[in-house]
Amino acid sequence: MKNKKSSMGTSGQQTLPKKKPAKSQLIAEQELCGLRIKVVAEPDAPGGWFFVTDADYDGAPAVHVGLVTDTGAWHDVFDTLLHEVLEVTLALMDLRFTPSYYVGVPYSLFVFHFTHPQYQEAMSRVARVVCAVEPALRKCWNEARRNADAG
Numbered sequence: 001m002k003n004k005k006s007s008m009g010t011s012g013q014q015t016l017p018k019k020k021p022a023k024s025q026l027i028a029e030q031e032l033c034g035l036r037i038k039v040v041a042e043p044d045a046p047g048g049w050f051f052v053t054d055a056d057y058d059g060a061p062a063v064h065v066g067l068v069t070d071t072g073a074w075h076d077v078f079d080t081l082l083h084e085v086l087e088v089t090l091a092l093m094d095l096r097f098t099p100s101y102y103v104g105v106p107y108s109l110f111v112f113h114f115t116h117p118q119y120q121e122a123m124s125r126v127a128r129v130v131c132a133v134e135p136a137l138r139k140c141w142n143e144a145r146r147n148a149d150a151g
Helices: 076-093 116-151
Strands: 025-032 035-046 048-051 063-069
Touching: 025 076, 025 116, 035 076, 035 116, 048 076, 063 076, 063 116, 076 116
Parallel strands: 035 063
Antiparallel strands: 025 035, 048 063
């Protein structure tokens, strides 16, 4: 174990300093559906999400990709990147729908409807973004793993 500073708690037990949560990392800006989207790595979060207008990023669309997975495998992080970039693409192309009369719709109720040419267009857009972003995301994932192993 590396030499870490510690202190004695009020109960007399040794306590280690708490690890600060890793900060979100803006790793790329890419054109998608005529907008500049931000791609953000989330070192301490599982899963992923996006905002069509993200207040933390000047109202620009932002895709957040968590680097924490159940398996610790890169393919799970890459799966999240693909999922979120495809979903934001379909939303920006007006191909993602929610049932009527719902407020705060759970993501499990979203419905996607598109023709094969629309699907091809969406995948072409997704491929450009994912290919451009993958090296930076993999670098963040490797760094997060090293930090977790050292922690």
